[in-house]
Amino acid sequence: MIDIKLKGMLNQHTLAKEDLHNISNSDNHNVYSQLILANANSEMLSYMLNLNHQKLNDFKSMLAYNQINEAGLINEAQYLNEVSDSSVIKLPAPKRQIGVSITKVLSKRHSCRKFSSIPISKRVLSTLLHYSWGTSPRKIYTDSLTINTRYYASGGGLYPIKVYIYCNNVEDMKSGFYLYQPLSNTLLPLSQDKAINIDNFYEGEGIEVSSSNLSVFYGFRVSSLYLKYGELSLLLAIAEVGEMSQNFDLVATSLGLSGCTIAGFKKRYIENILDFDHIDEHILLSSICGKE
Numbered sequence: 001m002i003d004i005k006l007k008g009m010l011n012q013h014t015l016a017k018e019d020l021h022n023i024s025n026s027d028n029h030n031v032y033s034q035l036i037l038a039n040a041n042s043e044m045l046s047y048m049l050n051l052n053h054q055k056l057n058d059f060k061s062m063l064a065y066n067q068i069n070e071a072g073l074i075n076e077a078q079y080l081n082e083v084s085d086s087s088v089i090k091l092p093a094p095k096r097q098i099g100v101s102i103t104k105v106l107s108k109r110h111s112c113r114k115f116s117s118i119p120i121s122k123r124v125l126s127t128l129l130h131y132s133w134g135t136s137p138r139k140i141y142t143d144s145l146t147i148n149t150r151y152y153a154s155g156g157g158l159y160p161i162k163v164y165i166y167c168n169n170v171e172d173m174k175s176g177f178y179l180y181q182p183l184s185n186t187l188l189p190l191s192q193d194k195a196i197n198i199d200n201f202y203e204g205e206g207i208e209v210s211s212s213n214l215s216v217f218y219g220f221r222v223s224s225l226y227l228k229y230g231e232l233s234l235l236l237a238i239a240e241v242g243e244m245s246q247n248f249d250l251v252a253t254s255l256g257l258s259g260c261t262i263a264g265f266k267k268r269y270i271e272n273i274l275d276f277d278h279i280d281e282h283i284l285l286s287s288i289c290g291k292e
């Protein structure tokens, strides 16, 4: 049944959508009509129209990266990016295997936004993070380099996404932000001196951080892809974040947890906490997870 109070929002059939002069009541139906008539511009449409159009600079950069196997060189040196001082939290070894069938996990996965506030152990956290985004035992040997692979695919093998975790309810872990370091399966505490209001993480009221175990924010540094792929970088980064969040949902489900991918996160608020510069560094997506 349609709520009578919302009737005014639904009288869209009375609008002459294609009339350029109808600039009031501008909902997305109206904007879309004007876009299709080329009366309005859309950043999204412009991006899609040129999605994988390659220019000479792109060919030059991609060729150079491929010829010297820059991704392989970066990969082999990647352990140098991970902090290993006394502030770093070493997670317990993850479970050796997850003994639930993939069919069962796929059937059980569903989005959940409110949780039971039951804490999870550090071992469960470790297993969750490791199988979602950690390094897999599979290695690639090429050009006399040994390349670490992960449990998800990465455009060009550059692994440009960093995972920031807000631990809310994990045994023996201080609530706060951490950077996940996949090679060493460790957590680097971040912004621990900052006042954080967890009610500011997401838009609206529907997502309950207080009863969750953790929130995840996928951070993208433009320079980590742009130098090779130019304008194609955004497509690669967003697709990769999609793979990563799907891994997370499936691993969480297999461990008896529930999750939800969330596009409605407060980008500026999270980026400010993490001291992002908002130019090179961006949060692209978020996930939440907890016990139901």
Ligand SMILES: Cc1cc2nc3c(=O)[nH]c(=O)nc-3n(C[C@H](O)[C@H](O)[C@H](O)COP(=O)(O)O)c2cc1C
Pocket (backbone or CB within 6 Å): 109, 110, 111, 112, 113, 206, 207, 260, 261, 262, 263, 264, 265
């Ligand atoms: C890219 C993406 C963004 C999403 N963003 C939100 C969000 O901002 N808020 C929310 O409550 N759910 C969000 N969801 C969850 C969807 O609402 C949910 O997946 C959908 O309703 C299907 O339900 P299911 O996941 O239980 O199968 C998002 C899902 C995806 C894949």
